[in-house]
Amino acid sequence: MKNRYLGSGTVDSTASGLTGPIPEHLPRRLTISLWDFSWYTRAEPGGPYADLDAACAEAAALGYNTIRICxxxxxxxxxxxxxxxxxxxxxxxxGARPDGGFFGQRTRWYDAPGGYxxxxxxxxxxLFDAAARHGLVVILASWEYQQSPSFARSQEWFRAIDEVALGDRYALLAAAWDRLITALTTAGHRQRIALVELHNEVDFSILPALQDGGGDAVLQLRGLHPDLLVTASYGKPPHLTMHELPSGLGAAQFHIYSYGVLDALQKRIDIRSENTAAFPNPELRSLLRPDAPTPADYGRAAEWKYAATVVTDQMVYGYDWIDADAWDAWLYNEYGTYREVMRREIESRVIxxxxxxRWQQVPAVIGEGWIGYTPLLGTFEEGVIGRELAVHGITTALDHGVWGMVLGSNAAPHHPFWxxxxxxxxxxxxxxxHP
Structure with missing residues (x-):
């Protein structure tokens, strides 16, 4: 019997090969470890980045060929x-807490003791010299309008960039990148640059929408350095309205997170808000460590540091004092309800x-993913479920021609998952x- 034709939607139209061409001197695939700003904020004696050569050597030994940094x-x-x-x-x-610890001690990324x-x-x-010795290439980005200056003792860095008018910030970034690229070129490291991002997660930073000047700044920087891949990244790509993205991005560097069950928990305990009355609520209190102080006794970091970062005071307090085992148990117990939607979200967003x-004929990169922001000692994303979702995302990315990807945002020297x-x-x- 002749097979019936059921419409063009039943025909596999998946294209083969990478979504777009890549410079010849770069690896055919990028395996990315997310070092963000931690490569300079966690360089304390004995810290994960105290010895940059050793950190690069270990990354290469684990099979990474790319590091992504602020x-x-x-x-x-x-x-x-x-x-x-x-x-x-x-x-x-x-900064230091009244009890002798430091704020952010049990958070991810903010667990920086400082002191150097x-x-x-x-x-x-x-860093570039060490990367060259160990065969690594580098994705360059900026987290400066998201959190990097909050780790400094002085507020001078933050105040200087915050005084720049909102509409002028993309042009400022483009000019600074031009000078930084020139300095790296002079030092012999131009071919070590895998990608330049105008800024990390423009949609979750203290910046205008990329359509409001950011696209023009990318085009300007691409014109100055046509041999380099230049773009900007999104924390939550507009996967349902991709046509709204500005034209001219030199690469599709997007982050694929599916919060699902994690989002349900965060809403339940109201941990990402700020200035909530009667914080912490009963649901959060039920998950805190027995020795957790009240927010008043815990204290607050310097006010300018909260202005310099998109993470809230409630999240810093909550993650510092959450019982990680209770947190993980809640996620494991509730995950079944969210499993399919989380898998589908990852798959559909990658596709x-x-x-x-592929439409824009540019290489695709997944610079962060796959679940979301969890406490430092939580192991849900590193465990069997998190690894299963990561493999699902990586498999989908490889099947659809994505050039570079992380194993997960927590796969880096400053996280226990390392x-x-x-x-x-x-x-x-x-x-x-992968072919």
């Missing part, structure tokens, strides 16, 4: 009168951004071996 272009090359600060940046973290000073100009070159990249060496080696090998 290169602090506004601090280093923004011409904002901050050269003295860039040459002697005093790292404090969120670095020359960030020199450190950037040291949407890959399809947009110790799961076997899974990282196996998964990176799978990505690199």
């Amino acid at each position: 290169a602090a272009p506004l601090l280093l090359f923004g011409n904002l009168g901050l050269d003295h600060l860039a040459g002697a940046l005093d790292i404090e973290g969120l 000073t670095i020359n960030l100009h020199e450190r950037l070159m040291e 949407a951004v890959a399809g947009w990249a 110790s799961d060496k076997g899974w990282q080696q196996q998964t990176n090998a799978r990505i690199l071996d």
Whole structure:
């Protein structure tokens, strides 16, 4: 019997190969470890980035060929009168707590004890030198309008960039990137640059919409450096309305998070808000450690630090004092209700951004993913469920021609997940071996 034709929607139209061309000197696939700003905010003695050469060597041994960093272009090359600060940046973290600990101690990314000073100009070159020795390429981004300055002891960095009018910030970033790229080129590291992002997660940073000047700044920077891939990244890509993105992005660098069960918990305990009356609510109190102080006894970081970051005071308090086992137990118990929607969200969003990249004929990169922001000691994302979702996202990305991807946002030296060496080696090998 002849097979029936049931319409064009039943025909597999998946294209093969990468979504767009990549420069010849770059790897055929990128396996990315997200070092963000931590490569300079967690460089305390004995910290995960105290020895940059060792950190690069370990990343390469685990199968990574790419690191993604905040290169602090506004601090280093923004011409904002901050050269003295860039040459002697005093790292404090969120600061000391009244009980002798420090704010953010049990959060991810904010668990910076501080207590040291670095020359960030020199450190950037040291990082590129180490990357070259170990065969790594670097994705350059900025987190400066999202949180990087909050880790400094001085508020001077934050005040300088915050005084720039909102409508002028993309142009400032483009000019700073031009100077930073020139400095790296002079140092012999131009071919070590895998991608330049005008800014990380423009939709979750203190910036206008990318359509309001950001697209023009990307085009300007691409014109100055036509051999480099230049773009901006989104924390939540508009996967249902990709046509609204500005034209001219040199790569599709999007982040694929499916909060699902995590979002349900966050709403239940009201942990991402600020200035909520009667915080913490009963649901959050039921998940706190027995020794948790009240918010009043816990105290607050300097007010300017909250202005310099998009993370709220309620989240810092909650994550510092959550019982990680109780947190994980709630997620595991409720996950079954959200499993299919989380899998479908990851799959559909990857397919949407890959399809947009193929239409634009640019390489696609997933620079962050897959579940979301969890407490430092929570293991839900690192556990069997989180790894299953990561594999699902990676498989979908490979099937649809995505060029580069993370194993997960927590797969980096400053997270406990870094110790799961076997899974990282196996998964990176799978990505690199994919045709």
